[in-house]
Amino acid sequence: MEGSEMRNRADPGQSTPGRDTRDSSAQTDSRLQGPDPRLSEVNLFTLLSLWMELFPQEQSEEEDQREIRGTGLVVVRDSKVVGLHCSGPELHAGQAAIIQHGACLADCQLYFSRRPCASCLKMIINAGVSQLSFWPGDPEVSMLRPASADHPSSLGPPGRITEEAALDAVAAERLKSNSRPHICVLLQPLAPGLAQFVDETSRECDFVERMSNDEPGLNTEELFNRERTTHLKDFSRRLLVKMSERHREILTHMDLENFCVEPNFSNLRHNMRELVEVLAAVAAGVPQRRYGFHREQPSTPESSPPPRHEGLSQEVARHCIIQARLLAYRTEDPKVGVGAVIWAKAPSAASDGTGGLCLVGCGYNAYPAGSHYAEYPQMDNKQEDRQRRKYRYIVHAEQNALTFRTRPVKPEEPAMLFVTKCPCDECVPLIRGAGITHIYTTDQDRDKHKGDISYLRFGSLKGVSKFIWQRSPSVSSASSPHHANGYVGKHSRQAERESPSNKKLCANRSHDSPTVS
Numbered sequence: 078m079e080g081s082e083m084r085n086r087a088d089p090g091q092s093t094p095g096r097d098t099r100d101s102s103a104q105t106d107s108r109l110q111g112p113d114p115r116l117s118e119v120n121l122f123t124l125l126s127l128w129m130e131l132f133p134q135e136q137s138e139e140e141d142q143r144e145i146r147g148t149g150l151v152v153v154r155d156s157k158v159v160g161l162h163c164s165g166p167e168l169h170a171g172q173a174a175i176i177q178h179g180a181c182l183a184d185c186q187l188y189f190s191r192r193p194c195a196s197c198l199k200m201i202i203n204a205g206v207s208q209l210s211f212w213p214g215d216p217e218v219s220m221l222r223p224a225s226a227d228h229p230s231s232l233g234p235p236g237r238i239t240e241e242a243a244l245d246a247v248a249a250e251r252l253k254s255n256s257r258p259h260i261c262v263l264l265q266p267l268a269p270g271l272a273q274f275v276d277e278t279s280r281e282c283d284f285v286e287r288m289s290n291d292e293p294g295l296n297t298e299e300l301f302n303r304e305r306t307t308h309l310k311d312f313s314r315r316l317l318v319k320m321s322e323r324h325r326e327i328l329t330h331m332d333l334e335n336f337c338v339e340p341n342f343s344n345l346r347h348n349m350r351e352l353v354e355v356l357a358a359v360a361a362g363v364p365q366r367r368y369g370f371h372r373e374q375p376s377t378p379e380s381s382p383p384p385r386h387e388g389l390s391q392e393v394a395r396h397c398i399i400q401a402r403l404l405a406y407r408t409e410d411p412k413v414g415v416g417a418v419i420w421a422k423a424p425s426a427a428s429d430g431t432g433g434l435c436l437v438g439c440g441y442n443a444y445p446a447g448s449h450y451a452e453y454p455q456m457d458n459k460q461e462d463r464q465r466r467k468y469r470y471i472v473h474a475e476q477n478a479l480t481f482r483t484r485p486v487k488p489e490e491p492a493m494l495f496v497t498k499c500p501c502d503e504c505v506p507l508i509r510g511a512g513i514t515h516i517y518t519t520d521q522d523r524d525k526h527k528g529d530i531s532y533l534r535f536g537s538l539k540g541v542s543k544f545i546w547q548r549s550p551s552v553s554s555a556s557s558p559h560h561a562n563g564y565v566g567k568h569s570r571q572a573e574r575e576s577p578s579n580k581k582l583c584a585n586r587s588h589d590s591p592t593v594s
């Protein structure tokens with residue numbers, strides 16, 4: 078490994094998160110803070126890159142056979158995510174990043190879900206990135222998949238790596254050792270208790286809670302467990318190397334022999350597995366069946382309706398809200414994590430895997446950048462002293478996403494905000510003022526007034542299409558608030574308030590509803 082240090086953070090002994098210490102720099106340091114564990118920066122970026130790899134694609138069946146594997150990529154500058162990319166039918170994730178950011182990649186850190194191929198690597202190095210980290214599984218030019226007809230295997234018995242993969246590995250090594258950027262594997266162990274915390278908070282999150290509110294008889298515990306198990310199986314198949322011997326071979330070909338010795342190898346596999354488990358739990362918090370994001374019909378006709386854009390597919394919308402859920406695990410609020418992501422739909426659909434979506438910004442709720450955790454109050458509204466409550470200090474997820482924008486919100490492009498909590502009264506005018514045209518959210522808190530924080534203005538927010546997480550029209554009964562055209566009327570809780578008899582009706586209906594299978 079000439080010229081490029083390989084950092085092995087897989088050894089738990091090397092990272093000692095602590096709850097009550099804080100780096101002076103730090104809104105975004107990688108240590109644990111407060112009463113609940115939080116995701117480290119490195120783990121958040123790694124998880125986002127893995128999740129970007131899993132961006133819904135039309136040709137997923139074929140993808141499984143291809144020698145070039147789909148890849149996810151997160152571009153980071155000054156600890157802020159400035160790009161989220163994935164491979165598509167024509168462009169690799171690295172190429173999509175070059176096209177979008179060009180020389181602006183200089184001094185950025187890149188997190189890849191696989192080691193990129195030499196063709197991407199040479200351009201990325203050339204752009205002057207400061208650091209490139211990759212998930213140490215099967216690389217983009219697969220060492221696990223069979224050779225294509227164009228590139229027959231010539232390296233020994235079937236099941237061994239193809240000539241193409243071997244040549245790519247040699248070229249990648251040469252590029253790595255001659256390059257200025259730091260090319261490495263950054264993989265930190267999860268903070269103690271984090272896996273359990275993610276599991277518990279995912280099974281109780283607003284999306285699941287909405288389902289159990291709608292249908293008190295629904296066994297959400299069972300539903301969550303089933304979703305998590307399905308995801309874990311799927312994500313493990315796609316992101317991990319099942320056989321440890323094959324994994325060792327791959328690491329050796331990538332010049333990562335130091336990972337192959339014990340206990341590094343076991344630690345590495347354990348840490349990789351743990352991160353995939355976290356991803357499965359976070360994804361299970363937004364169950365796939367019977368619910369989705371459905372457009373709310375405005376109660377009065379709007380003078381200036383939002384630009385025409387029919388909204389995203391359920392799969393893509395769900396994918397984006399899970400990005401926001403991942404971000405929420407970097408919260409600095411000791412009580413509730415909120416994540417927000419803003420995407421714009423660019424008019425010229427690029428052929429990357431997102432179908433022409435460009436990241437505008439993302440964030441989570443946290444104290445002002447550069448502050449020390451203990452500098453600000455952390456009390457919530459259930460405690461007495463208003464002086465000592467957090468609300469005047471904490472910056473909301475949407476506020477951070479809007480502040481750290483990577484591109485302007487352009488009037489000709491639909492701008493879609495995905496946020497894990499109903500936007501509060503402080504955020505609603507900002508969302509409207511910034512030109513957001515579509516919101517995807519859960520409205521569990523809608524119309525609540527909680528003293529220091531209220532959610533009264535979301536309902537009357539005009540000029541923005543609202544896609545609310547709720548039961549899909551196809552599984553609702555005829556008298557449900559969903560309209561036949563897929564639009565939905567007032568939120569059921571709002572309707573309940575206006576017509577007390579509805580409440581009973583909803584409760585009865587929920588008992589009649591079929592159980593999730």
Ligand SMILES: O=c1ccn([C@H]2C[C@H](O)[C@@H](COP(=O)(O)OP(=O)(O)OP(=O)(O)O)O2)c(=O)[nH]1
Nearest residue numbers: 410412413415442457471473474499500501504
């Ligand atoms: O649009 C919003 C609304 C809220 N927050 C953050 C700010 C704060 O960090 C937290 C809300 O605080 P809290 O947990 O006290 O409010 P709640 O969840 O509404 O209270 P409760 O748990 O009593 O329902 O969510 C956002 O990031 N964006």
